[in-house]
Amino acid sequence: MFSKITDPRYKQNRFFISLFTDISQIPRSDAALAAYEFTECCERYPEYKQLSSALLDLYDASLSSQTALFGGARRTDIWADTIDDRYALNGEKLERELATLMCDCILRPRANDGMFDEKTVEMLRAQLIDNIDSVINDKAVYAAERAAKTAFVGEAAELPASGTRENAEKITAKSAFDAYREILRTARIEIFAVGCSDFSESEKIFAEEFSRLDRGDIYSFNLKPSALKDKPKYVEDELDMQQAILRMYFKAPDMDDRPANALFSNILGGMTTSRFFEDIREKRSLCYYCGCHSDRFSKTLFCSAGIEPANAELTKEAMLVELNDICENGVSQDELERAKLEVLNTLTSIYDSSFGISNWYLSQILDEKFISPEEYAEQIKAVSPERVREAARKYALDTVYLLKNKE
Amino acid sequence: MIEKIYNDIIKETCLKYVCSCGTEVYMLPMKGWNTAVAQFTARFGSQDNAFSVGERLVEIPDGTAHYLEHKLFESEEKDAFSLFAQTGASCNAGTSFDYTQYYFSCADNFKKNLEILLGFVSEPYFTEENVEKERGIIGQEITMYRDNPSWRVFTNLLESVYSKNPVRLDIAGTVESIAKITPQTLYDCYNAFYSPSNMFLCAAGNIDPDEIVEVCERKLKKARTFVAAKTADFDEPYEVNKKITRLSMPVAKPIFEIGFKRPAVYKEQEISDYIYYNILLDMIFGASSEFYEKMRVNGILNDEWSVSVFNGRGHFFLVARGESEEPEKILESMKETFRHYKNNPPQKELFERVKKATYGSLVKEFVNVRSVCNTLSEAVLSRVSPFCAIELTAAADYQTLLEKLSDIDEENASISIIDTL
Numbered sequence: 001m002f003s004k005i006t007d008p009r010y011k012q013n014r015f016f017i018s019l020f021t022d023i024s025q026i027p028r029s030d031a032a033l034a035a036y037e038f039t040e041c042c043e044r045y046p047e048y049k050q051l052s053s054a055l056l057d058l059y060d061a062s063l064s065s066q067t068a069l070f071g072g073a074r075r076t077d078i079w080a081d082t083i084d085d086r087y088a089l090n091g092e093k094l095e096r097e098l099a100t101l102m103c104d105c106i107l108r109p110r111a112n113d114g115m116f117d118e119k120t121v122e123m124l125r126a127q128l129i130d131n132i133d134s135v136i137n138d139k140a141v142y143a144a145e146r147a148a149k150t151a152f153v154g155e156a157a158e159l160p161a162s163g164t165r166e167n168a169e170k171i172t173a174k175s176a177f178d179a180y181r182e183i184l185r186t187a188r189i190e191i192f193a194v195g196c197s198d199f200s201e202s203e204k205i206f207a208e209e210f211s212r213l214d215r216g217d218i219y220s221f222n223l224k225p226s227a228l229k230d231k232p233k234y235v236e237d238e239l240d241m242q243q244a245i246l247r248m249y250f251k252a253p254d255m256d257d258r259p260a261n262a263l264f265s266n267i268l269g270g271m272t273t274s275r276f277f278e279d280i281r282e283k284r285s286l287c288y289y290c291g292c293h294s295d296r297f298s299k300t301l302f303c304s305a306g307i308e309p310a311n312a313e314l315t316k317e318a319m320l321v322e323l324n325d326i327c328e329n330g331v332s333q334d335e336l337e338r339a340k341l342e343v344l345n346t347l348t349s350i351y352d353s354s355f356g357i358s359n360w361y362l363s364q365i366l367d368e369k370f371i372s373p374e375e376y377a378e379q380i381k382a383v384s385p386e387r388v389r390e391a392a393r394k395y396a397l398d399t400v401y402l403l404k405n406k407e
Numbered sequence: 408m409i410e411k412i413y414n415d416i417i418k419e420t421c422l423k424y425v426c427s428c429g430t431e432v433y434m435l436p437m438k439g440w441n442t443a444v445a446q447f448t449a450r451f452g453s454q455d456n457a458f459s460v461g462e463r464l465v466e467i468p469d470g471t472a473h474y475l476e477h478k479l480f481e482s483e484e485k486d487a488f489s490l491f492a493q494t495g496a497s498c499n500a501g502t503s504f505d506y507t508q509y510y511f512s513c514a515d516n517f518k519k520n521l522e523i524l525l526g527f528v529s530e531p532y533f534t535e536e537n538v539e540k541e542r543g544i545i546g547q548e549i550t551m552y553r554d555n556p557s558w559r560v561f562t563n564l565l566e567s568v569y570s571k572n573p574v575r576l577d578i579a580g581t582v583e584s585i586a587k588i589t590p591q592t593l594y595d596c597y598n599a600f601y602s603p604s605n606m607f608l609c610a611a612g613n614i615d616p617d618e619i620v621e622v623c624e625r626k627l628k629k630a631r632t633f634v635a636a637k638t639a640d641f642d643e644p645y646e647v648n649k650k651i652t653r654l655s656m657p658v659a660k661p662i663f664e665i666g667f668k669r670p671a672v673y674k675e676q677e678i679s680d681y682i683y684y685n686i687l688l689d690m691i692f693g694a695s696s697e698f699y700e701k702m703r704v705n706g707i708l709n710d711e712w713s714v715s716v717f718n719g720r721g722h723f724f725l726v727a728r729g730e731s732e733e734p735e736k737i738l739e740s741m742k743e744t745f746r747h748y749k750n751n752p753p754q755k756e757l758f759e760r761v762k763k764a765t766y767g768s769l770v771k772e773f774v775n776v777r778s779v780c781n782t783l784s785e786a787v788l789s790r791v792s793p794f795c796a797i798e799l800t801a802a803a804d805y806q807t808l809l810e811k812l813s814d815i816d817e818e819n820a821s822i823s824i825i826d827t828l
Contacts, residue, residue: 009439011417011774048703052695056760059767083770087417089763119704127709130730133659134711139554240657240828243550272488272498282486285543288551306551341495348514352442352612353775 002203004193005357013095013195014081014354015102015202018362019187021219023074023156028067028163029128030179031074033171035065036124037116037180038078043108046117054101058082058094063105067161071223071297071366074161076183078106081354084196095195099202103209109180115173116180124176128168132160136239139403140304143237143245147401150235151249152226157298186217190362194354221366225253225299232397236404244309244404248319250301252394258296259379260387265294265301266339267331267388268322273338275322280305286315297366301395309404316400323392330389343380347373409616414794416801417773421783421793422616428627429604433783433793434619435611437776443517443612444780446510447528448788451475451600453578454504454720457639458599465636467596468587469573470545470580473502475593477541478533479509487527496520504574505720506788512777518618521610525626528606531597533590542585549579556656556825563652564664564726567821570648572641574722599636603627609783612776641721645670647821651735655826663734663824665741666717667725667815677723678786678795681716682765682803683811684725688714689761690753691744692727698744707731725815738822745817752812755805762803769797 021031045051055061061082068075080102082094110117136142145160152158162168191206193199228251255261269276269292276290290305307315350356350373364370371379410423424432453473457466480487480500491498496513498520509528513520552558562577569575579585610619647668672680692698692714702708712729731737772782786793 009437012771047700049695049697049700052693053760056695056764060764060771061767081771083767087767087770089766123703123706126706130660130709130711134730135659137556137658137662241554243547243554271492273492277488281544282540285540286547288544288547306547308547308550338492338495342492342497345495345497345514349442349512352440 001189002191002193002206003361004199004203006196006198007194007351008196010084010194010196010354011087012081012083012354013098013193013197013199014079014358015099016077016079016192016194016358016362017102017106018190018192019076019183020070020190020221020365021074021076021183021187023069023072025186026074026179026182027167027175028074028159028161029167030171030176031076031183032067032162033121033124033128033168033176034180034183035067035076035078036127037109037120037176038065038105039063040120040124041110042104043110044104046110051105058097058101059088061094061098063101069157069161071221072156073219073221076187078102095197095199096201096205099205103205107209107213111177115177118173121171121173121176125168125171128162128171129165132162132165132168135160139239139241139243139245140306142239143247143304143401143403146237146403147235147247147249147399150233150401151300151399152298155226157226184213185215186219188219190365192358192362194358223297223366225255226251228253228396229398232400234400236402238404238406241403241405243306244312244402246305246307246312246315247401248303248316248397249399250303250323250395251398252299252301252391252396255296255299255391255394257387257391259376260383260391261294261296262343263336263339263380263383264326264388264391265292266342267335268292268326268392269303271339271342273335275326276303276319279322280315280318284318286311286318290315300398312402312404320397323395326389326392330385333385336383336385336388340380340383344377347377347380409620412793414797416797417770417794419773419794424616424620424623426603426623426627430623430627431607431787432619432623433607433609433787434614434616435779435783435793436614436616437612437779440612440776442512442514442776443610443614444510444512444776445521445524445608445610446508446780446784447524447606447608448506448508448784449601449606450505450788451507451596451605452503452505453576454573455600455638456573456576458636459639460599460634460636465595465599467592468580469576469584470578471588471592471596472507473579474541474545474585474588475596476500476502476507476509477545478538478593479528479531481532481537482527482530483532487523490523490527491520494519494523498524502578503719504578504722508784517614518622521619521622522626525622528601529626531594533593535590538588538590538593545579545585546582549577549582549585552577552579556658556662559654559656560662560664560728560823560825563654564666564821564823567649567652567823568647568666568668568724569643569722572643572721574719575648598631598634602633607787609780609787611780611783643671643721645819647819650821652821652823653826654824655828657828658825659827660730661732661734661824661826662711662728662730663737663822664726664728665738665820665822667817667820669723669725671721671723674790675795675799677718677789678791679799680723680811681718682796682799683808684716686758686761686765686803687808687812688716688725689764690757691748692741693761698740702737702740707733707736734822734824738820742817742820745812745815749813752809758805758808762800766797766800769800
């Protein structure tokens with residue numbers, strides 16, 4: 001499906017191509033490597049150096065790809081942008097060239113006899129393993145990845161989208177190519193163009209190119225909330241580090257009030273006047289950061305804080321106290337208004353960013369119908385303090401994870 | 408009087424106004440955009456850990472500028488976050504080596520938000536109690552960064568490259584140094600560096616310039632007595648401080664940063680050198696270079712490789728960063744590559760290609776409100792015109808690039824490595 005937003009304010013044009021596939025059908029690491037291939041080379045530019053030069057010629061066009069989990073599915077994104085043709089110094093047709101280059105990279109990879117080029121796969125496999133291993137370099141991400149093994153055990157989110165080192169080590173030029181072919185055959189494909197162009201030419205290019213694909217068994221979403229455990233699990237890990245990281249997971253499998261839930265998580269820990277920020281950071285000086293956000297697909301509330309190891313229990317209790325207080329006493333009209341203003345400000349800002357507007361619509365791909373930022377704003381305005389309290393009451397503690405320094 | 412600064416390449420006009428108190432204001436209205444951003448900047452950063460007032464030399468604990476940034480968010484009645492929460496704006500602040508910046512973005516109530524921003528930055532309120540309360544929070548922030556290998560490899564590089572310039576010290580200081588900060592320290596620094604003429608405001612997006620001028624004139628009246636402070640000269644030697652720094656942390660693979668030190672340059676020369684050296688680095692070490700291709704294919708570098716210029720007041724060096732089992736080999740290869748190109752200049756065609764790409768990346772800085780405001784602030788901080796970078800890029804020539812190349816002293820380099828445990 002091709003969607004576009006033309007806005008003369010933008011000085012550039014950007015394409016997002018999202019391929020949604022079944023996470024259980026195609027091996028994670030093979031699919032991740034296939035995504036690397038999209039930005040590595042293609043038939044037309046068989047070496048990375050050549051592809052990079054082509055991007056320079058398009059006035060420093062960007063070309064990126066990423067594999068992520070999305071509502072229990074795999075989302076493989078490829079996106080590219082460059083400045084609008086009117087800023088090209090020599091009359092180049094940059095938008096058309098960029099659309100063509102993306103098709104080259106996605107549809108005509110450097111492959112022969114049903115497999116990618118072996119040397120390229122060898123290099124990308126090492127790269128993938130480096131990236132999987134390097135999660136330890138960022139302690140917050142490492143803690144999130146480790147905690148997910150408990151919080152989402154048996155579910156798609158238990159493991160990262162790129163899989164494990166062990167999976168990655170087994171990738172071959174053929175297995176990665178098989179994954180690539182299966183992604184293109186079965187993916188739900190969404191192409192999104194945002195910029196100042198009317199995109200008529202690009203739309204034709206993408207329509208013609210993608211129509212040649214051999215398609216079947218198109219993926220359809222099967223969205224399930226994450227299962228709540230009978231009783232909370234407590235897990236601790238140790239690492240050579242100075243600060244400790246606390247992560248708490250609350251789940252609400254029957255959450256059905258999206259706007260109230262969004263406001264609840266903002267009030268609890270999503271803004272600089274949140275309960276967590278004001279009480280745990282500012283009043284008690286327990287941490288530099290302490291916040292939360294909710295995921296409306298898994299119906300999970302993620303809370304985290306960077307703390308002095310000795311303060312772990314104190315911070316956990318403080319987080320529980322704040323959540324329980326909202327469950328029991330609700331929120332004040334004042335803090336609800338502040339949360340609404342913050343969300344409304346964000347919604348108005350969406351149109352000022354090509355990333356923002358495309359993500360707004362792509363994130364609704366699982367919903368029954370699309371709503372505009374203005375429609376969602378009206379829903380936000382209608383939320384009462386009672387609805388926020390009801391949203392809070394739906395959550396129950398599922399997992400507590402602590403990453404701390406080695407004794 | 409409002410001065411208009413027009414750029415014909417991107418067809419944008421920036422407005423400049425100097426308030427009666429001396430604060431410079433730069434505004435770039437963007438018709439049809441929903442949001443607006445304002446950034447209020449003091450030319451005071453972590454580098455300024457010593458200054459003179461008359462004949463008196465004042466030495467302050469490391470991390471004071473950052474501490475001051477945290478504490479300015481509080482007033483006698485309400486903190487700045489609470490005030491902005493009433494308008495829906497999002498606000499924050501950041502301290503760098505040579506500046507401290509306070510900013511907000513909003514979709515509505517710009518005038519009210521600007522009044523809040525200028526108000527809290529202009530009205531310091533430090534007490535023993537509120538300064539003490541912040542120590543634990545900042546202590547945790549310092550600890551968080553100490554666990555971050557990307558930050559540690561960079562700060563270690565700064566310490567290796569510079570021997571006197573305080574850019575070598577961590578912006579937030581240490582747990583020990585911030586223990587010495589008192590309300591008086593903060594007031595001394597505020598009075599020395601937050602004077603109207605040492606600050607500037609940049610705003611972009613859905614803004615009304617006349618309204619901004621009115622608010623600035625009203626809110627930025629000199630309400631207190633500032634002292635005339637002079638920042639210390641760094642007297643930095645030409646040579647790098649140390650050739651190598653190593654540290655072990657939990658990382659998957661050794662990470663490194665390499666710095667090629669250059670003398671500090673200022674104003675247009677700083678921006679010009681920044682552009683030429685960025686073009687040069689992209690040409691010979693960038694994604695499309697033979698150097699990177701060889702290193703990738705041989706498994707010495709992966710995709711965590713980048714090259715850039717790091718510059719600011721009194722510091723300027725070329726930096727390369729990446730992950731590798733053989734970081735020192737990369738340093739030697741880079742030196743060898745510089746020597747090779749000095750004897751065999753890179754092709755003019757390649758220069759034109761990278762110059763065009765640099766131009767494209769600069770046009771992209773004008774695609775959203777925040778990046779436009781950032782671009783203005785960066786230019787003002789360097790004391791150049793708002794469109795200086797794009798103008799200098801358009802005028803960049805091959806011969807000058809070769810001169811810049813020959814001017815590199817590839818032996819004047821440091822490497823910082825974080826090894827695996």
